[in-house]
Amino acid sequence: MKLPAIAVLGTMHGKADAIAPPLLQLGVSLVVPALDTDGFGTFTGEVPRKGTMLEAARAKARAAIHVSGIPVGVATEGAYGPHPVLPFVPFGRELLLWLDTTTGQEIVEVIADEEPDFDQVEVNTVGAAEAFLNRIDLSATAVAVALRGAKPASVAKGLRERAEVLAAVEKALARAGSSSVLVQTDMRAHCNRRRMRMIGRLANRLAERLSTPCPACGAAGFGIVRHERGLPCSDCGTATDLTRAAVRQCTVCAFEIQSPVADRPHASPAECPACNP
Ligand SMILES: [Zn+2]
Numbered sequence: 001m002k003l004p005a006i007a008v009l010g011t012m013h014g015k016a017d018a019i020a021p022p023l024l025q026l027g028v029s030l031v032v033p034a035l036d037t038d039g040f041g042t043f044t045g046e047v048p049r050k051g052t053m054l055e056a057a058r059a060k061a062r063a064a065i066h067v068s069g070i071p072v073g074v075a076t077e078g079a080y081g082p083h084p085v086l087p088f089v090p091f092g093r094e095l096l097l098w099l100d101t102t103t104g105q106e107i108v109e110v111i112a113d114e115e116p117d118f119d120q121v122e123v124n125t126v127g128a129a130e131a132f133l134n135r136i137d138l139s140a141t142a143v144a145v146a147l148r149g150a151k152p153a154s155v156a157k158g159l160r161e162r163a164e165v166l167a168a169v170e171k172a173l174a175r176a177g178s179s180s181v182l183v184q185t186d187m188r189a190h191c192n193r194r195r196m197r198m199i200g201r202l203a204n205r206l207a208e209r210l211s212t213p214c215p216a217c218g219a220a221g222f223g224i225v226r227h228e229r230g231l232p233c234s235d236c237g238t239a240t241d242l243t244r245a246a247v248r249q250c251t252v253c254a255f256e257i258q259s260p261v262a263d264r265p266h267a268s269p270a271e272c273p274a275c276n277p
């Protein structure tokens with residue numbers, strides 16, 4: 001197992017602070033090239049993200065590899081919005097990609113944040129923006145103001161003072177016309193403490209994974225790639241929707257090991273679609 005001495009970070013907004021230390025412990029130094037990743041999508045919508053989170057992270061890693069000439073790249077991508085099950089609860093996802101173009105190997109780590117410092121509102125009065133400011137914590141996150149609608153545009157970002165936010169909203173309302181004005185927690189990592197922490201956790205996981213060699217071929221990065229559903233019913237053996245196993249895999253040679261994740265070998269008949277339709 002051999003790790004490169006350097007990797008390039010295809011991501012800005014101070015994320016190296018969170019990503020570099022655990023990689024450095026493995027002897028991998030992170031290089032941060034001049035790269036404007038806002039062209040790959042912004043949280044306030046003036047530049048929509050192209051493709052999935054993984055595709056966006058891959059595009060950033062490849063861009064960094066291209067400008068630096070360093071063959072191994074790292075990039076992150078985050079997505080914030082309503083919870084998939086509870087629409088009034090905010091929800092976040094973060095993805096970290098390690099891409100080694102010498103072998104084609106990709107290592108992907110993802111994390112879900114059930115309690116992100118994320119909130120947004122569309123306003124047409126300054127008063128509505130004040131109500132938004134009353135419910136968020138400006139010491140934990142900055143705020144961004146943008147025009148939505150036909151001509152999405154950023155008005156101001158990184159605002160940390162109430163007065164700055166309200167002035168930006170006033171300016172945006174004057175320009176808005178038929179567009180709406182979006183006031184949102186600024187999700188860029190250096191503006192949102194919690195998001196930076198989540199990225200740090202992902203970086204730790206990546207480091208742990210990179211220090212685990214594949215038992216078959218010895219490549220770095222053996223770890224969990226997916227979970228399998230189908231925990232069998234104790235009564236009739238039907239595969240239920242419950243998680244059965246974690247699959248650890250090598251993304252170089254595809255060797256994999258499945259191990260049970262449930263604290264019990266079977267689902268109960270009450271959880272079974274055949275016994276309890
Ligand atoms: Zn392998």
Ligand SMILES: [Zn+2]
Pocket residue numbers: 233234235236237238269272273274275276
């Ligand atoms: Zn059953």
